[in-house]
Amino acid sequence: MESMSFVLFGATGDLAKRKIFPALYNLFLDEKMPEAYSIIGLGRSSLSHDEFQTHVEESLKTFSRRTVANNAEFGEFIKAFRYQQLDVTKPEAYKNLLTFIKQREKELNLPENRLFYLSVAPEFFDDIALNIKESGLGTTKGWKRLIIEKPFGHDLESARDLNTKLSRAFKEDEIYRIDHYLGKPMVQNLETLEFANPVLQAIWNKEYIANVQITASEIVGVEDRAGYYDQAGAIRDMVQNHMLQMLMMTAMHLPKKISADDIRDEKRKVMESLRLLSKEEVGAHIIRGQYDAGEIKGEPVVKYTVEPGVDAFSTNDTFVAARLWIDNDFWKGVPFYIRTGKRMKEKSTRIVIEFKNTLKDLYQTEDQKTAPNLLVVHISPNEGVSFQLNSKNPLKNGMIEPVTADFSPVTKEVPEAYEILLFDALQGDSTFFAHWDEVELSWKWVQPVLEAFEENSIPLQTYPAGSMGPEASDKLLEENGFHWW
Ligand SMILES: NC(=O)C1=CN([C@@H]2O[C@H](COP(=O)(O)OP(=O)(O)OC[C@H]3O[C@@H](n4cnc5c(N)ncnc54)[C@H](OP(=O)(O)O)[C@@H]3O)[C@@H](O)[C@H]2O)C=CC1
Numbered sequence: 001m002e003s004m005s006f007v008l009f010g011a012t013g014d015l016a017k018r019k020i021f022p023a024l025y026n027l028f029l030d031e032k033m034p035e036a037y038s039i040i041g042l043g044r045s046s047l048s049h050d051e052f053q054t055h056v057e058e059s060l061k062t063f064s065r066r067t068v069a070n071n072a073e074f075g076e077f078i079k080a081f082r083y084q085q086l087d088v089t090k091p092e093a094y095k096n097l098l099t100f101i102k103q104r105e106k107e108l109n110l111p112e113n114r115l116f117y118l119s120v121a122p123e124f125f126d127d128i129a130l131n132i133k134e135s136g137l138g139t140t141k142g143w144k145r146l147i148i149e150k151p152f153g154h155d156l157e158s159a160r161d162l163n164t165k166l167s168r169a170f171k172e173d174e175i176y177r178i179d180h181y182l183g184k185p186m187v188q189n190l191e192t193l194e195f196a197n198p199v200l201q202a203i204w205n206k207e208y209i210a211n212v213q214i215t216a217s218e219i220v221g222v223e224d225r226a227g228y229y230d231q232a233g234a235i236r237d238m239v240q241n242h243m244l245q246m247l248m249m250t251a252m253h254l255p256k257k258i259s260a261d262d263i264r265d266e267k268r269k270v271m272e273s274l275r276l277l278s279k280e281e282v283g284a285h286i287i288r289g290q291y292d293a294g295e296i297k298g299e300p301v302v303k304y305t306v307e308p309g310v311d312a313f314s315t316n317d318t319f320v321a322a323r324l325w326i327d328n329d330f331w332k333g334v335p336f337y338i339r340t341g342k343r344m345k346e347k348s349t350r351i352v353i354e355f356k357n358t359l360k361d362l363y364q365t366e367d368q369k370t371a372p373n374l375l376v377v378h379i380s381p382n383e384g385v386s387f388q389l390n391s392k393n394p395l396k397n398g399m400i401e402p403v404t405a406d407f408s409p410v411t412k413e414v415p416e417a418y419e420i421l422l423f424d425a426l427q428g429d430s431t432f433f434a435h436w437d438e439v440e441l442s443w444k445w446v447q448p449v450l451e452a453f454e455e456n457s458i459p460l461q462t463y464p465a466g467s468m469g470p471e472a473s474d475k476l477l478e479e480n481g482f483h484w485w
């Protein structure tokens, strides 16, 4: 891995302290950082280098999965951090930043490889990219890369506009759009499950698969993010990015070779085949929900519209379920269901592949009924893969029962999504970052849904906090003879 400067916009913010610093620290402990590097944090606040290093240390003590010891090794890590106060909206400030970066490059004998990480509000993304270009920060003898956080646009038009602006300063292969779900070990493992197992590869299609169910349920509510969430809703916050990325990863077909370009090509093909809904069709395939008061783990929970910062008459979606169709040769006729919501019964992200139960009529009697085979990819909170088979239970007179073969790695050791993604970006591997084609096609699918929601042309179903969403979400599957697993 090449030595570099890591330039972090928004270094005094929430994401930096909760995810980015801990990820860098754990990469350091795993000896996955470059041989030489400088980390330059930027923010509006006025901080000395020492104060910034203390801020980083405190964030690691609170959020790192590994403990922080006050030893020489830690000293080695923290000494790479420097801080610069910079108002991102002031073009003249970038000149000072360039001088500072060059000075550090000289001190540490670093090549001009610069990785810029935009961990600031999205309204700044395009300005920062432009200022990097105009100030000469992006003119390097080495490489430059831009990591950009979500949300990438608010709708199709704004996403296109942002992309056009970014592409004036960075080429597509220099842009790393973070979708942290793509860094989750079990989402990455989908590729291996599908392509490294000939048995699964042979049956990964419409001949054998009855339906696919992707769930991302959360216990938390809107928390302290009402300002953002009440405008975004589950459709923008989760569906446009994480849910559709998981769908792409599940439905993509065998690439010519395992490379970033080939995998992203296959993902794009999935999105190109995704059946677009007209605004009028949205009601038949999409369930829009909002949580009502309820109870979670024995504690009462208030309804969404009385949460701090939420509009009392808000019609924002805190739950979305959808039935999607991929009209290609592999998946024609196989429904893909997705559901995601806040204030649900459990925190669970999982993908369930339900296989066709073609042998169920072979067994005639009640005690010989068979359940469908299920392949379940457990993404969080616990990582693993399980496979449900039918087997005779010798203790129950040979009655046929479903049994589960389970694989779960030791979760304490599993790296976090941000660690995995940062390591990839440091190495220049963009496989698990969202390509613009995927982002644009996702927005294309989402756009009529956004419009139907905005026009209130489909009902807003309420669901009690602590449930698995509105009843209408169950009916969506019942219409095709299925139920949620
Ligand atoms: N927090 C999270 O869990 C997640 C965040 N994201 C995304 O990450 C990005 C950052 O979010 P988050 O850390 O929560 O945001 P915060 O509001 O916590 O932090 C914002 C950062 O931007 C800096 N900033 C604001 N205005 C300026 C300015 N004019 N010039 C320079 N710096 C400025 C702040 O500096 P200062 O504090 O010094 O004023 C601060 O460092 C957003 O795009 C968000 O959508 C994505 C997923 C999850």
Ligand SMILES: O=C1O[C@H](COP(=O)(O)O)[C@@H](O)[C@H](O)[C@H]1O
Pocket: 218, 237, 238, 349, 380
């Ligand atoms: O991006 C987001 O993801 C989180 C859920 O992430 P997870 O890793 O905990 O599954 C969600 O709470 C948040 O609203 C959204 O912005």
